[in-house]
Amino acid sequence: MGNILEMRGICKSFGEVQSLTDVDFRVGENEIVGLLGDNGAGKSTLIKIITGFYRPDGGEIYFHGQQVENLTVPKARALGVETVYQERALADLQTLWRNIFLGRELSNRLGFLDIGTMRRETHRLMVEAMEYTSSAVNPDAVIKTFSGGEKQGVAITRALYFHAELVILDEPTMGLSLQETRKLIDFVRSIKSAGKSAIFIDHNVFHVYSVADRVVVLDRGRVAGEFLTKDITLDDLMEKMYRVAQTGSLD
């Protein structure tokens, strides 16, 4: 099976801080990859390199086997990468529809907005994907007043709209209720059954284990190991995670 994404020898530092050192990472077709690691392990930095937000200091990036140089956010989105960032990446004072289409507004060739379609699509998405009742969805609502779960719903709906090949979810369950978390896990499963791929980052090892095909463990900017979830029990995985945190090594 081919890889939709492959990264080799990725390095990234912020001044003195070496966030990623010689990281190899790949995502297969129709594969859910879980990314585990302690706070500061470099998970968010890695996915922001994939989304084109950070430029790596060294290393190579391939999409569908084609090397991509000078990856930018618009380029990554055009390649089918959609992301639910850890920091949500919403604009609080703007309306729901503007947030859904943030950075990818529908417009004509001269750049004038197609507001009607964006509002209609926002309404449809919130009803179909997020199961809101029709009258409760207001595309013109300013999202400042939304709850944490609702905002997360907006960020996820947005990632859904553009029919991504690869959906990246960075700590999406943070701040969600139990009910909402369960819906999110179902959503990740639906990515799998729709034949797409995902990178799923979460603090909760159980969540990751239950949806991922493969788990990659990052530790202090390096890949400490990876496992197919079918080859390892949850207890063993927890044990290994614990050991990594203690000793920096899996065994």
Next chain:
Amino acid sequence: MTARVETPSQGRLWTARVTQHIRKNGLQLGIIGVLFGLWLLFIVGAPDTFLKADIYRALMTSVPYWGVIALPLTMVIIAGDIDLSFISIMAVGMVAFWEVYDITGSLGVAFAGCLTVGFLVGLLNGVIIVGLGIPSLIATIGTQFFWRGVVEVIRGGQGESLVLTKGTILRDSLVGKINGYFPAQAIWMVLIGIAVWMLLNRHKFGAHVYLIGDNENSARLMGVNVGRTRMLLFALVGLAAAFGGVLQSLDVWYFWPNLGEGYLMNTLAAVFLGGTSVFGGTGTILGTFAGCFIIGAIQPGIIAIGLTGYWTKLIYGLIITVSVAMHTILRKRIS
């Protein structure tokens, strides 16, 4: 992600619609309210002046000089930046106008040269601010002095008569009197207002302006070209400043090298009075438009009412402070 299960009755739905409308337009309604309140006050206080057309003609003559700059400046402030250098760009534009006219002998080419120079000087502001990461407040204090200095060095303090523009198409179309009465620059201010409104509310560019001012990091994460958008904003203010400088100079038949001095506070006050937030992310063109005419009307209004000119600044201060306080309270209430 929670499904909101509610089935509002017709009555509640209607109330919700009205509340939403007020929410959406509350700030604009507020500023229009201030405009009409002040107007009423002046009519009652000085009916002889404010029930006659002359005062409105005077406003429509002089407000557009700087009003055309306040409109794109609103976008700069919505994006979370500020520009204090436009008053000097007005004069730089007129220097370019005169130099190009000197060489080519064509007023049309001189006008084009003036606008181009205004655009480029504004763009240079943007390049300095975005490229070097200098806060716009500080950078444009610097460029304000620099460009005024350039004007003074080139002109040596010398002005220039523009009587030679008499009867030309350029002068007639920019600041001529329509039907021998109505000042053309007011039409230009309306046209620029419409253009800027379209850009801000109906174009990708404007959508990005709001996003950048609201949450720059989100804009970057989602692939908005933040640097280019900000640079273009400063260029547009430069362009408008050059245009405003031409309006003012042609209208008074003379280019003064201190052109623009005295417009800084008016212009900024009009934008903030209009409900644009200094924190970025919110603001409207209609608000700024109303703000311009409020600021413009205060001084003649005070004098017409019979107070001395000494009262002007005090009343300015009161109205600006009260309006900005009103906006802040409204904004808190609405959210």
